[in-house]
Structure formats: structure tokens, C-alpha cells
Amino acid sequence: MVWLIRISLLFVVVLSLSAEKAVSHSVIVSQDVKEQTLNRNFLFAVFSMRVTRWPDGRPVRVFVLPDRHPLHSLFVKQQLQIFPYQLRNKWDRQIFTGAGTEPEQVDTMDEMYQKISRTKGAIGYIDDSFKLNLEKVRVIDEF
Amino acid sequence: MNFNYISAVLFSGLSLIASISYANDFDENLSVNGFVTQGFFYTDDNNVYGESSDNGSFDFHEIGLNAAYRFTPKLRGAVQLMSRQAGEIDNGEPKLDYALLDYRFTDSVEQAFGVRIGRLKVPFGFYNETRDVAFTRPGIMLPQSIYFDQARDLELSIDGAILYGSISVPSGWLDIDLLYGSPQTDTNVEYAYLSMDAAGKFDDSEGVMGRVIFNSDGGRVRIGTTLAEYRLGYEPAGGSWPYEFNEGDLKLNVAMLSAQYNTEHWSLTGEYMVHDIDWTELGGIFSLRPKTPLESYYLQLQYRVNSQWDLLLRYDHLMLDGNDPQGKLNSQLFGKKAYDFYSKDIVLGVGWQPNSDWLFRAELHNVEGTGWAAEQDNPDTGTLKKHWHIFALQATYRF
Numbered sequence: 001m002v003w004l005i006r007i008s009l010l011f012v013v014v015l016s017l018s019a020e021k022a023v024s025h026s027v028i029v030s031q032d033v034k035e036q037t038l039n040r041n042f043l044f045a046v047f048s049m050r051v052t053r054w055p056d057g058r059p060v061r062v063f064v065l066p067d068r069h070p071l072h073s074l075f076v077k078q079q080l081q082i083f084p085y086q087l088r089n090k091w092d093r094q095i096f097t098g099a100g101t102e103p104e105q106v107d108t109m110d111e112m113y114q115k116i117s118r119t120k121g122a123i124g125y126i127d128d129s130f131k132l133n134l135e136k137v138r139v140i141d142e143f
Numbered sequence: 144m145n146f147n148y149i150s151a152v153l154f155s156g157l158s159l160i161a162s163i164s165y166a167n168d169f170d171e172n173l174s175v176n177g178f179v180t181q182g183f184f185y186t187d188d189n190n191v192y193g194e195s196s197d198n199g200s201f202d203f204h205e206i207g208l209n210a211a212y213r214f215t216p217k218l219r220g221a222v223q224l225m226s227r228q229a230g231e232i233d234n235g236e237p238k239l240d241y242a243l244l245d246y247r248f249t250d251s252v253e254q255a256f257g258v259r260i261g262r263l264k265v266p267f268g269f270y271n272e273t274r275d276v277a278f279t280r281p282g283i284m285l286p287q288s289i290y291f292d293q294a295r296d297l298e299l300s301i302d303g304a305i306l307y308g309s310i311s312v313p314s315g316w317l318d319i320d321l322l323y324g325s326p327q328t329d330t331n332v333e334y335a336y337l338s339m340d341a342a343g344k345f346d347d348s349e350g351v352m353g354r355v356i357f358n359s360d361g362g363r364v365r366i367g368t369t370l371a372e373y374r375l376g377y378e379p380a381g382g383s384w385p386y387e388f389n390e391g392d393l394k395l396n397v398a399m400l401s402a403q404y405n406t407e408h409w410s411l412t413g414e415y416m417v418h419d420i421d422w423t424e425l426g427g428i429f430s431l432r433p434k435t436p437l438e439s440y441y442l443q444l445q446y447r448v449n450s451q452w453d454l455l456l457r458y459d460h461l462m463l464d465g466n467d468p469q470g471k472l473n474s475q476l477f478g479k480k481a482y483d484f485y486s487k488d489i490v491l492g493v494g495w496q497p498n499s500d501w502l503f504r505a506e507l508h509n510v511e512g513t514g515w516a517a518e519q520d521n522p523d524t525g526t527l528k529k530h531w532h533i534f535a536l537q538a539t540y541r542f
């Protein structure tokens with residue numbers, strides 16, 4: 001009887017772990033970023049390019065996938081709690097008034113990972129299926 | 144301080160940096176963007192952007208190229224060149240749209256503050272700063288009651304300084320812009336405010352403007368107000384009545400309310416403006432009615448069907464004299480038709496964005512009144528019709 005309970009518990013734990021794993025994409029930063037956690041307000045301000053520096057004063061380098069990429073859409077809706085068109089409007093307003101810039105766009109997960117691992121002060125997001133080398137980038141949030 | 148000079152120095156400096164950085168392959172601190180737009184306009188009566196009532200007009204394009212460079216974490220520079228052909232209003236000659244240095248003192252979620260100097264875009268309402276960038280417009284033509292094309296040079300850019308900031312407040316944040324400078328005043332401004340190319344010209348001018356936008360729920364709700372005061376100094380050139388005025392200031396006061404509600408598929412936008420125009424010092428033909436409160440508003444509904452298609456419905460109403468919405472009194476005073484003093488425009492539009500670089504639009508306007516029909520494109524104002532329609536097409540590419 002005890003065995004049965006233990007096995008079922010193990011089963012439940014494994015199942016829940018894998019279920020969680022299936023939906024946890026990552027917000028990643030380069031290793032030099034000192035912050036350990038980021039709240040939603042900061043994340044939103046950084047991705048909308050309203051805040052352009054880390055708290056220590058160094059520039060933030062933001063990387064995103066194309067506007068219509070499913071992971072971009074998911075990230076913007078779940079983490080920033082707005083819609084991709086709103087983000088695009090903000091970026092365009094800044095680019096075409098000289099008030100700011102837009103994030104750098106990458107086309108693939110591999111490019112996202114490479115850019116963030118090589119750029120100082122970088123932030124981006126990546127699909128759960130991508131194998132990360134955690135010596136090169138750091139996971140700062142999940143969604 | 145001579146802001147024109149600053150702009151010119153900024154521009155040459157930035158182009159030099161841009162060319163050097165390009166030669167050096169890739170520089171992460173440099174960004175370059177641009178766009179090309181071509182429009183087509185057909186009207187049954189009255190003209191917009193060229194002789195549109197004959198066989199339609201292709202006399203409309205907008206080309207822009209900009210570069211921005213981050214010198215240090217706090218200091219940026221940006222410049223944009225723009226060529227715009229729009230009937231008789233704009234002749235396509237390349238112009239310096241903005242050229243600025245931007246220094247940001249503080250940069251955090253709670254508060255970010257900075258200052259920009261040089262030639263700056265005018266932060267007026269929701270759409271003015273990017274009025275010539277098709278990708279940022281909700282349709283082919285912006286609501287003409289508020290963003291009238293005739294006075295565009297005044298509204299376009301200003302040589303001066305902006306103090307800007309964003310501050311966290313309960314349940315959202317405020318975007319703040321405070322501007323002081325000297326606006327551009329060319330012949331189009333004479334058409335807009337004097338209804339003619341006057342003998343003299345507007346010379347020494349200055350303006351102050353403030354805009355505050357409250358953003359809530361990540362920008363789902365946006366409520367803003369813009370207040371401005373412009374003083375345009377008129378310099379007579381010895382012409383005769385009715386083409387000449389006294390030396391003095393044309394005084395413009397603007398108060399505007401803006402509101403927007405955004406959901407995934409819908410955006411509902413409205414703006415209301417009262418624009419007091421005071422001709423008292425200029426006298427001349429305006430002695431008949433030296434002060435006028437221009438009043439206008441629009442309500443606009445956008446529906447995003449999916450990431451490629453969107454629909455637009457708008458009602459746009461301009462009263463050149465808010466105390467005389469039907470134009471009857473002004474018609475008697477100035478010997479023009481009553482419908483020259485207002486415009487009511489119902490707009491239906493559709494947009495298609497097959498990918499993120501291309502945007503195509505089609506638009507239909509049902510217009511009553513000729514309040515914003517440009518004199519430049521309709522030299523014989525006596526033949527303007529009261530009821531007219533505009534059919535417009537537009538293609539734009541960005542890079």
C-alpha cells in the first residue's frame with residue numbers, strides 16, 4: 001500500500017514537472033546583468049523602450065522576434081499584458097520623432113541566444129525547447 | 144540662441160557619423176530607418192493633393208530617411224530628412240524634418256527625465272508628431288479638422304527645446320512634454336490663417352506647448368491634453384487692401400483633449416480641439432471679425448480583423464468659427480459661401496499589411512462643406528461644391 005502511494009506521488013510530481021516545463025518559456029539576460037528579478041513594470045518599460053538604462057546606468061539592449069512570431073505575441077500578451085500592435089505603435093512613434101529607437105529584431109531562436117550571450121546588458125526571451133547554456137545567459141523570468 | 148544653426152551642425156555631424164559607422168560594417172549604437180509612400184486621390188468635385196477631380200491625382204508622395212546614434216548611455220542624436228509632394232501644398236523639396244540632441248538625466252520606471260534641443264517634432268495630440276509616416280496613421284488622411292494639412296508647417300517641427308519625462312502614478316504613468324521654440328512659418332501658414340498669400344510675411348515667431356498623456360493598464364486607456372500658445376509676428380511689405388495687414392502679432396491659442404481605448408481588436412479614439420485665433424493686431428480684412436474660436440472634433444473606430452487587415456470608421460467635424468457652426472454669419476461678413484466655414488467628413492477605410500514592410504490602404508470620404516479644402520489646390524474658391532467625395536489609395540514601404 002505504501003509503495004503504491006509513493007509511486008503515485010512520484011508519478012504526480014513527474015507529471016506536474018513536465019506539464020510546467022511544457023509552458024515555461026524564458027526571459028533571458030546576458031551574464032553581466034546584475035538584476036536577479038525584474039518586475040512587470042520594469043519589463044514593460046524596457047520592452048516599450050521607455051526606460052533605456054539598467055539601474056546601474058549601463059544601456060539596456062533589447063532583442064525581440066518579429067511582430068508576428070507566435071512567441072513574441074505570447075510574451076507581449078502574458079508578460080507585458082498588452083498587445084503586439086501597441087508595442088509597435090510605441091516603437092514607431094519613437095523612431096520617427098527621433099525620441100528613441102526600436103529593439104533589435106532577430107529572426108530565429110538561435111540568433112536570439114547568440115546575440116544575448118554576446119551582447120552586454122542584453123535582454124530577450126526564448127522558447128522552452130531551446131537548449132540554453134546557463135554559463136552564457138541567465139534566466140530571469142518564465143512564462 | 145540660433146536653433147537653425149544648431150540643427151545644421153547637428154545634421155552634418157550625424158550624417159558624418161552615419162557614414163563612418165556604415166563603413167565600419169556594424170555599429171550597435173547606430174540605427175537607420177526610412178519609408179516611401181505613394182498616394183492616389185480621386186474626387187468628384189473639389190481638389191485634394193493636385194487636380195484630383197479631373198482624372199485623379201498621383202501628385203502625392205512622402206519619403207523619409209532617419210538615423211539615430213547613441214553617443215553615451217545618456218546622450219543620443221537623431222536626424223530625419225523628408226521629401227513630401229502634396230499637390231500645390233508641398234513641392235517635394237527635401238527638408239530637415241528633425242535634427243536633435245537628446246540628453247536623459249534620469250532613467251527609471253518611477254521617473255525618466257530628459258531634454259531635447261534642435262529641430263523637434265511638435266507634440267500635439269495623438270498623431271501630429273508622426274503625421275507624415277503612413278505606418279503610424281490610422282488611415283490615409285488624418286482627421287483634417289484637427290491635423291489640417293494647410294497649416295502643416297506650423298505644426299510640423301519647431302526649432303527649440305523640449306523638456307520631457309515619464310512619471311509613475313497610481314494605476315499608470317504620465318508622459319509629459321514641455322516645448323518652447325520658434326515655429327516654421329511659410330506661405331502655407333498664410334493660406335491657413337489669412338486665406339491668401341499675403342503681401343508681407345510672418346517673420347519673428349515663437350510658441351510654447353505642453354502635452355500630458357495619462358496611460359493606464361499598459362496603454363489600454365490613454366487620456367491626454369495639449370495646450371499651446373503661438374505668436375506669429377507679421378511683417379507688412381507695402382501691399383494694398385485686402386492683401387495687406389498691419390504690423391503685429393497673430394495670436395493662436397490651442398486647447399485639446401484626447402482619449403483612446405484599446406483592446407486586442409478594437410481602438411476607439413476621440414479628440415476635441417478649441418483653437419482661438421486673434422487677428423486684432425493685424426486688422427485689415429479681419430477687422431470685421433477679429434477673434435474666432437475654431438472648434439473641431441472627431442470620433443474614430445478601428446477594427447483589427449487579424450494581423451493583416453484593419454477597418455476604419457470616422458466622423459470628423461470642423462467649425463472654422465465655433466460660434467457660427469453653420470457659417471451663416473461669416474458668409475455675410477466675408478462674402479463667401481456658408482459651407483466654406485465648416486466640414487463634416489464621414490470616412491470608411493480598409494488597410495492591408497501583407498508583411499511588416501508593406502502597407503496598402505483604400506479610403507472613401509463623404510464630405511459636406513469645404514472648411515479644410517486647400518486654397519492652393521482650389522484656386523477658384525467660388526466654384527467649390529458643398530457635397531463632395533474623395534476616393535484614396537495608398538501604398539507604403541518601410542525599411
